[in-house]
Amino acid sequence: MNVIIACQTLRDEVEKALKDTGVKYPVLWIDSGLHNYPDKLKTKLQEQIDRISNTENLILVFGNCGNALNGIRATTGRLVLPKIDDCISLLLGSVQKRMEISREAHSYFLTCGWLAHESNIVKEHKRCLEKYGEVRGQKIFKAILAHYRKVILLDTNAYPLHEIEANVKRFAGDVGLDFQVVPGTLSYLKKLFTGPWDEDFIVVERGEKITFEMFGFINQNFLQISG
Structure with missing residues (x-):
């Protein structure tokens, strides 16, 4: 049996990919708030992996956010995960697209899943204005986002875009950033669920662990474009 362990942020996309592919694997959801605490995320993931039994493959729907996957051990089955830096690349279909x-421009990416979390950037902006007032709050937030040029809303076709587009566009204008809707894709997710697991994936055999070097080419490429 295969089991999926996925970030709650990607729930819309995961559920649609499962429906589209007809895959029936059980899914264990990890609280998206743990992304802000990589050590806690790592601990939670390892706990979930350790308690699973009677499984062949554990499919991790995570990028290496905050290097949280480094050191995770395949204690109860083979680990399979996308070879990506974070879930933005996953929803764009490749690291190359990201x-x-x-x-082109340093961009802040959003989806419905990211906006659902209590500490998302749009809600934090609102709280900042309430705490410091309109003028000071806007200055503070523009400073926080100073190295960004654009807010990108990913349209993954997994949720009704019209329900959030206006709100995100308004937020972008408030903080002085351009706004753009960019098509996402579920192709990477679907391949993660169905295979084949080729060079776009990391497969860690039982008893082994995920290492930073497995993501090395990604980190090197991003250092090149950000330097």
Whole structure:
């Protein structure tokens, strides 16, 4: 049996990919708030992996956010995960696509899943204005986002875009950033669920662990475009 362990942020996309592919694997959801605490995320993931039994493959729907996957051990089955830096690349379909967009302009990416979390950037902006007032709050937030040039809303076709587009566009205008809707894709997710697991994936055999070097080419490429 295969089991999926996925970030709650990607729930819309995961559920649609499962429906589209007809895959029936059980899914264990990890609280998206743990992304802000990589050590806690790592601990939670390892706990989930350790308690699973009677499984062949554990499919991790995570990027190496905050290097949280480094050191995770395949204690109860083979680990399979996308070879990506974070879930933005996953929803764009490739690391290469992410790099192309990053070369054009430093962008802040959002989806419905990211906006659902209590500490998302739009809610934090609102709280900042309430705490410091309109003028000072806007200055503070523009300073926080100073190295960004654009807010990108990913349209993954997994949620009704019209329900959030106006709100995100308004936020972008408030903080002085351009706004753009960019098509996402579920192709990477679907391949993660169905295979084949080729060079776009990391497969860690039982008893082994995920290492930073497994993501090395990604980190090297991003250092090149950000330097």
